Amino acid sequence: MNSLRSLGIAAGLCGLWQLLVWLTDAPHFILPGPLRVLAALYGNIGLILQHAGVTLAEILLGLLLGVLLGLGSALTLIWFRRLRPWMLPILVISQSIPVFALAPVLMLWLGYGMASKVAMATLIIYFPVTAACYDGLRHTPAAWLELARTLGADKRTQLLHIRLPSALPALGSGLRVAASVAPIGAVVGEWVGSSTGLGYLMLHANARMQVDLMFAALLVLSLMAVSLYFLIDWLLRRLMPWQSETLFDDAREA
Amino acid sequence: MLGVDVRNASLAWQGHSVFSELNFHLPAGEWTCLLGQSGVGKSSLLRLLAGLTEQMQVRAEIVASDGKSLDGRVAWMAQQDLLLPWLGVLDNVLLGPRLRRSRVTPAQREQARYLLSQVGLAGLDARYPAALSGGQRQRVALARMLMEDRPLVLMDEPFSALDAVTRLKLQDLAAHLLADRTVLLITHDPLEALRLGHQVLVLQGSPARLTAPLRPQDAPPRAVDQPQVLELQGRLLRQLMELST
Numbered sequence: 001m002n003s004l005r006s007l008g009i010a011a012g013l014c015g016l017w018q019l020l021v022w023l024t025d026a027p028h029f030i031l032p033g034p035l036r037v038l039a040a041l042y043g044n045i046g047l048i049l050q051h052a053g054v055t056l057a058e059i060l061l062g063l064l065l066g067v068l069l070g071l072g073s074a075l076t077l078i079w080f081r082r083l084r085p086w087m088l089p090i091l092v093i094s095q096s097i098p099v100f101a102l103a104p105v106l107m108l109w110l111g112y113g114m115a116s117k118v119a120m121a122t123l124i125i126y127f128p129v130t131a132a133c134y135d136g137l138r139h140t141p142a143a144w145l146e147l148a149r150t151l152g153a154d155k156r157t158q159l160l161h162i163r164l165p166s167a168l169p170a171l172g173s174g175l176r177v178a179a180s181v182a183p184i185g186a187v188v189g190e191w192v193g194s195s196t197g198l199g200y201l202m203l204h205a206n207a208r209m210q211v212d213l214m215f216a217a218l219l220v221l222s223l224m225a226v227s228l229y230f231l232i233d234w235l236l237r238r239l240m241p242w243q244s245e246t247l248f249d250d251a252r253e254a
Numbered sequence: 255m256l257g258v259d260v261r262n263a264s265l266a267w268q269g270h271s272v273f274s275e276l277n278f279h280l281p282a283g284e285w286t287c288l289l290g291q292s293g294v295g296k297s298s299l300l301r302l303l304a305g306l307t308e309q310m311q312v313r314a315e316i317v318a319s320d321g322k323s324l325d326g327r328v329a330w331m332a333q334q335d336l337l338l339p340w341l342g343v344l345d346n347v348l349l350g351p352r353l354r355r356s357r358v359t360p361a362q363r364e365q366a367r368y369l370l371s372q373v374g375l376a377g378l379d380a381r382y383p384a385a386l387s388g389g390q391r392q393r394v395a396l397a398r399m400l401m402e403d404r405p406l407v408l409m410d411e412p413f414s415a416l417d418a419v420t421r422l423k424l425q426d427l428a429a430h431l432l433a434d435r436t437v438l439l440i441t442h443d444p445l446e447a448l449r450l451g452h453q454v455l456v457l458q459g460s461p462a463r464l465t466a467p468l469r470p471q472d473a474p475p476r477a478v479d480q481p482q483v484l485e486l487q488g489r490l491l492r493q494l495m496e497l498s499t
Binding site for chain 1: 304305306326328329330332334336338339340349350352353354382383384402
């Protein structure tokens with residue numbers, strides 16, 4: 001049912017797109033129709049997949065590093081209460097620097113290879129992940145912790161058995177945000193300077209008026225991002241069966 | 255069995271005294287019900303005995319009948335069931351052993367199953383708390399507390415969120431299962447106090463004072479329609495109304 005609806009939406013959008021091409025009579029190097037893009041995808045599938053692999057690796061590595069760093073920072077903030085007044089302002093101020101503006105510098109420091117793109121993706125998801133994890137860990141219901149104390153749990157056990165599991169839903173939303181933002185970081189990194197990756201391919205195709213190839217690469221990129229999001233969403237549901245249960249209940253009531 | 259003396263209890267809240275110089279005794283193996291309106295400091299007293307007083311200005315001299323500290327000998331049951339939503343029913347009952355040691359022994363597992371059958375929830379081991387009714391959840395909380403097998407039991411309005419009939423059933427169940435423990439039950443329901451308490455204390459006024467303990471003749475749990483219970487309930491309600499402004 002759901003997948004049928006998604007297919008319907010996709011078909012409807014493609015129809016509108018084609019209609020726009022017919023109505024404006026735009027030349028194909030300005031706005032190619034959906035069929036032309038599909039043809040470009042089919043004709044260049046090897047090339048596109050090769051670049052997509054590089055971008056995917058950058059996204060996944062950035063995601064891994066960003067999530068580990070973010071979770072680590074949140075745990076540090078929770079565990080060492082005294083660090084909070086020092087670290088929180090730094091975190092907030094660091095957010096006022098637009099990460100995109102750092103891209104050229106990252107290129108300069110880390111080179112044109114994959115490292116600078118991974119760093120870009122890591123940086124762009126670091127703050128949302130840290131904020132979500134920290135909030136989740138901080139907002140453990142006090143009564144649960146008190147109960148744990150009367151049951152004889154020490155601080156470490158309270159963190160592992162009460163704080164962390166109760167923060168899982170918040171960590172999950174941090175992870176979902178990270179999954180949808182990490183591809184942006186990787187592609188921006190590629191735009192600034194690279195010789196591989198979907199971002200590079202799109203820039204290159206655009207410059208040579210191969211707009212159909214540009215759209216084909218864009219299509220693959222968004223497919224990748226959407227699959228990543230749904231994969232993570234699915235994993236999180238598996239990890240939190242008690243949550244999905246209540247979600248289904250909500251859906252039934254609504 | 256353990257009796258507890260609380261002497262010279264005092265509580266300050268935002269600079270003014272809520273109560274001071276309170277003295278009372280929890281007789282060994284008996285239920286003491288502490289009755290009073292919200293904000294009179296009942297919960298703080300209970301938390302003091304539970305050792306949960308980090309941010310509160312409540313003080314007292316606590317003397318157990320065997321002269322030792324109360325550390326690790328107190329079980330606490332709150333108004334909310336505090337079941338952890340990510341654990342099944344059985345694992346929630348086993349929370350104490352799970353938190354103290356990483357591995358739960360088969361004997362403890364067996365004991366938890368037995369306690370679940372005692373509270374009338376046999377066969378629901380694997381359910382998540384979200385799939386239980388309010389009464390069932392509070393029964394799990396009761397089983398979790400019994401799992402600890404501590405001599406002193408502190409209950410903070412544990413049945414106040416339940417509907418009337420469920421509440422009566424759970425009162426009977428708790429009275430039966432905790433018959434030989436020393437219990438301090440806090441409540442704002444005179445009927446609950448009179449059904450369950452060997453002695454009933456009322457904390458009221460500003461600064462709050464304790465009334466002399468009321469000791470109904472027979473042993474709890476008492477029936478809801480017992481003349482003595484009804485008469486005393488009327489008296490307590492009148493007393494509570496007169497002293498509140």
